[in-house]
Amino acid sequence: MGELRTMMQMLKMSFLTRLEYRVDTLVATTAVFVRESMNIIVIYLALLKFDKINDWNVDEMLFLFSILFVTYAFVVSIFADLRHFSDMIRGGRFDRLVIRPRGLLIQLILNNADLMASAGHGTLGIILFIVSAGRVGIVWNATTIMYYVGAIIGGILIQGGMFIFFSSLCFYFVELESVREILYWNMRKFAGYPISIYSKLIQGLMIYVVPFAFVNYFPAQYLLRKPDMANYNELYMYIAPLVGVVVYALAYVFWRISVKRYTSTGN
Amino acid sequence: MIVIKDICKNYGEKKVLNNVSFHISKGERVGIIGLNGAGKTTLLNILSGILQPDSGFKRVSNTENILEKDDVKRDIVYVSGTKSSLWEDLRVRASYENCISMYHVDKDIAKKRLEELTEAFEIDHLLNSIPRDISLGERMRCELVYAFLISPKLLLLDETMIGIDVSIKHKIMKWLENYKIEDTTLIYTSHNLQEVEKICDRIILLDKGNIIFDGSVEELLEKYEPLYTLSVNTKGVYPDMEDLPIEKINIENGIMEIFYHKQKIETKQIVSHILSKCEIYDMRQIEPNLTDTIKKIYREEL
Numbered sequence: 001m002g003e004l005r006t007m008m009q010m011l012k013m014s015f016l017t018r019l020e021y022r023v024d025t026l027v028a029t030t031a032v033f034v035r036e037s038m039n040i041i042v043i044y045l046a047l048l049k050f051d052k053i054n055d056w057n058v059d060e061m062l063f064l065f066s067i068l069f070v071t072y073a074f075v076v077s078i079f080a081d082l083r084h085f086s087d088m089i090r091g092g093r094f095d096r097l098v099i100r101p102r103g104l105l106i107q108l109i110l111n112n113a114d115l116m117a118s119a120g121h122g123t124l125g126i127i128l129f130i131v132s133a134g135r136v137g138i139v140w141n142a143t144t145i146m147y148y149v150g151a152i153i154g155g156i157l158i159q160g161g162m163f164i165f166f167s168s169l170c171f172y173f174v175e176l177e178s179v180r181e182i183l184y185w186n187m188r189k190f191a192g193y194p195i196s197i198y199s200k201l202i203q204g205l206m207i208y209v210v211p212f213a214f215v216n217y218f219p220a221q222y223l224l225r226k227p228d229m230a231n232y233n234e235l236y237m238y239i240a241p242l243v244g245v246v247v248y249a250l251a252y253v254f255w256r257i258s259v260k261r262y263t264s265t266g267n
Numbered sequence: 268m269i270v271i272k273d274i275c276k277n278y279g280e281k282k283v284l285n286n287v288s289f290h291i292s293k294g295e296r297v298g299i300i301g302l303n304g305a306g307k308t309t310l311l312n313i314l315s316g317i318l319q320p321d322s323g324f325k326r327v328s329n330t331e332n333i334l335e336k337d338d339v340k341r342d343i344v345y346v347s348g349t350k351s352s353l354w355e356d357l358r359v360r361a362s363y364e365n366c367i368s369m370y371h372v373d374k375d376i377a378k379k380r381l382e383e384l385t386e387a388f389e390i391d392h393l394l395n396s397i398p399r400d401i402s403l404g405e406r407m408r409c410e411l412v413y414a415f416l417i418s419p420k421l422l423l424l425d426e427t428m429i430g431i432d433v434s435i436k437h438k439i440m441k442w443l444e445n446y447k448i449e450d451t452t453l454i455y456t457s458h459n460l461q462e463v464e465k466i467c468d469r470i471i472l473l474d475k476g477n478i479i480f481d482g483s484v485e486e487l488l489e490k491y492e493p494l495y496t497l498s499v500n501t502k503g504v505y506p507d508m509e510d511l512p513i514e515k516i517n518i519e520n521g522i523m524e525i526f527y528h529k530q531k532i533e534t535k536q537i538v539s540h541i542l543s544k545c546e547i548y549d550m551r552q553i554e555p556n557l558t559d560t561i562k563k564i565y566r567e568e569l
Contacts, residue, residue, distance in 0.1 A: 006365055013356045013397075095317045095350050101340035102369050112356065260335070263319040264312055 003106045014077075014113035025116055032120025040065060040124070043192070054196050054228050063132040063224070065192050067216035069125030071155035072188075076121060077113035079160050085167035086176055095264050104259060105164070105252070138223045150241030151219035157244030158215050161251035168251070168258035187212050196228035207236070214243040268293045268421065268452050269314065274323035276309055276476075283309045284320070285476040293420075296453040298467035300460065300561060305473040307456040308347070311425045314454065315345040328421065341370050342420035346410045348429040353398045359409050360394040363416060370417045377416060384412040387442050389435055403430035411439065415446070424455045428462060440465060460558040470557075472564065479564070484557060489530075491564055493555030497525040497537055499547055506544030511537060 018025040040062075047058045056064070081088065088094050097107045138144060166180045187205065191212035195203050206213040214236070221229045222237040229237065269291040276284040284306045291297055299307045312318035313325060316333035325331065330339045346352060353362040367377040385391050388408045398406050407427055414422060428436055443466050446453075457463055463470065470487055472480035480487055494514055500522050508516060512531040517524040525537060534552055541547060 005368070009354075009357055009361050009365070013358075013361075017356065092350060095312075096352060098317050098334055099315055099340060099343070099345050100352075100369060101337040262317075262334075264317040 003103065006102070007106065007110045010110040011077075011113055014110070014115055018115050028116040029119040029123075032117050033123055036069070036121060036124050040128070054194050055226055056194050056228075059132045059135045060220070060224055060226070061193065062128045063136050064194065064216050064220050066125050066128035066132060067151065067155060067219060068188070068191055069121045069128060071125075071152055071159060071215055073118045073122030073125055074152075074156045075159040075163070077115055077118040078109055078156070079163040080114045081108045081111045082163040082167045083114075086170045086174065089170055089262075090174070090265055092265060094262070098262060098264075105255065136224055144223060147219070147222060147241065151222075154241035154244030155215040155219070157248040158211055161244070161247035161249075162210060164248070164251040164255050168255045171258040171261045183210050191216055194226070194228060196231055207232075211243060211247060214240045214247075268295070268328065270324070270326040271314075272324040274310075274313060274320045274325060276306070276313065276318070276320050282476050284313075286323070287473075287476070287478055288323075289471060289478065289481055291452060291454070293452055294450060295469055296467045297455070297469045297471060298463035299454060299456045299471050299473060300463060301456075301473035302565060304475075306476045307473060308349075308425055310473070311345065311347070311423050311454065311456060314421075315343065315423055316340075317345075341417075343423070344414040344417050344419040344421070345423040345425070346407075346414045346427050347423075347425040348403075348407065348427060349425075351398060351406065352410055352413050353406070355398050358395050358397055359390070362398075362409075362413065363394075366413055366416055370419075372417060380416055380418070381412070384415055388412050388439060404432055404435075407431055408435065408439070418451070420450055420452065422451055422453045424453065426457060427455075428457060428459065460561055461556070464557040472561070474565070487557070488555060488560055491560050493560045493563060494526045495529055495534065495555060496553040497527070497534060498551040498553065499523045499525065499541060500549035501541065501545050502548050504545040506541055508537075508540070511540060513537070 043065075044058060044062070047053065047061060051057070053061070076083075097104055100107065133140075162184055166176060166184060169176050169179070187210040190198060190202060190206060195206050195213050195217050198206070203213075206217075218232075218236045218240040220226075222240065269289075271290075272288045274284050274287045275282070283304075287306075287310065299310060301307050309318065313320050314327055316327070327333055328339050328342055330336055333339050333343065344352070352366075353359060354365065357365070363381060366372075367374065372380075385394070388411060390405070390408050390412055393401055393405055393409055396405075398409065401409070407430055411424075411427060414424070428439070431439065440462060453466070455463060455466055464484055467484070469483055470480065471478055472487075480490070482490070503521055505518060505523055508525065511527075513525055513527050515526040517526075527537065538547070538550070
């Protein structure tokens with residue numbers, strides 16, 4: 001109960017802090033929204049030239065993007081403190097968490113929630129969903145709705161697990177931003193498109209190493225059943241929501257092992 | 268309570284702690300003194316578990332790895348000028364609520380204790396503030412309340428008086444002097460030796476990562492033979508003191524200042540000698556204090 005209360009307090013304080021700076025919050029949220037929207041518009045205009053990529057039309061691709069944005073809207077607030085975890089260790093802020101008699105991850109979750117980024121990504125994700133979901137031929141019934149919700153939760157857990165995994169590496173290596181940049185942020189950019197358009201190496205990375213394919217591609221395949229799914233094991237579509245649980249659990253175990261190596265950076 | 272044996276810690280090429288060993292029993296109040304870079308904070312970081320030594324043995328509260336045991340962590344509070352215990356984004360009151368819950372403090376006891384501490388540390392007006400919005404001195408007062416709210420078995424205080432106003436500092440010092448709960452072991456570092464002298468029974472002197480003294484304040488004063496001063500007004504008559512084992516005499520504005528070691532001569536012998544030669548109109552004895560003694564030690568060490 002104490003843990004839950006602390007997390008709720010963190011979220012409340014993040015919210016209240018943003019409220020104190022209403023104009024800044026509005027500007028920052030709008031900036032995130034406009035920046036991401038511009039990317040989408042550029043991609044949209046480019047896609048209009050091609051008509052289809054690997055048999056995916058523009059609406060289907062927007063649907064793919066919408067899952068990415070909606071899941072990230074949660075990730076960016078729930079796991080905000082893990083985005084720059086190496087800075088937290090270098091700055092000594094992690095020390096005070098370590099000496100408290102409470103779980104470390106619990107203390108990090110929802111702390112410094114980036115609600116502006118959440119609002120920006122979330123709004124865009126919802127708009128893309130509204131624009132695309134009705135035009136891609138998905139039959140929305142109890143099963144598909146449940147699957148969609150499960151896939152969103154799974155996507156949050158996969159990305160949260162990746163944040164935890166990369167943060168755990170900070171206990172071994174001091175500087176990891178470049179690795180994170182390559183493996184997480186670049187793969188996330190790739191995940192905006194059907195993975196079948198990439199080389200086998202990238203596909204392998206996105207399925208087995210940095211499993212963004214299970215965040216949006218395979219869930220979208222379950223709902224859209226595109227022909228390029230023939231390249232992959234059909235099981236991937238069904239297990240996509242569960243992959244999040246597995247990735248998060250593995251990342252958590254790795255975190256527990258790695259955190260034992262922690263030593264403060266100094267005074 | 269604490270066993271430290273042959274602890275070494277280096278930062279790169281720099282040796283910060285060099286084969287440091289000591290025992291601290293339950294309930295002891297130990298002051299750790301040293302110049303900047305002597306290794307005080309590093310030692311406290313190691314005791315708290317956040318820093319691992321390069322070599323050596325450490326056991327705190329019967330545990331070698333504190334961080335893996337929440338029940339042991341509940342017995343330890345580490346307050347530092349550089350490491351806040353409070354949640355930086357939560358109101359101070361919310362930090363205390365979390366603290367009470369985390370450390371399993373009985374709610375009724377905690378409520379009463381918080382009222383007392385709020386008054387003693389004058390933080391009533393800060394309870395609804397966010398730590399990052401208040402001054403360093405105010406934050407340190409809030410940090411100390413956090414520590415005493417728990418009533419820990421081991422209290423590590425590292426430079427906790429920084430930034431605190433003199434008037435409030437005096438009040439807090441009084442409070443700390445009276446805070447003698449049987450079970451609580453206190454380890455206190457400060458550059459202000461008067462604070463250490465008032466609060467602690469035992470002193471560990473660190474110099475360049477080595478312990479150069481470990482004992483009581485009295486033992487320290489005795490070991491380093493500091494000078495006592497007798498200030499005497501004889502109204503312009505200055506008796507011959509050459510036969511006495513006096514270290515130095517200063518005469519200024521008609522006042523004779525006599526510096527001596529108590530191990531060599533008693534004050535009453537000096538007074539008797541002066542009275543045998545002339546009248547004394549005023550007299551004052553200045554005992555050596557810890558500050559002067561420590562200054563002397565470091566001058567010699569350096």
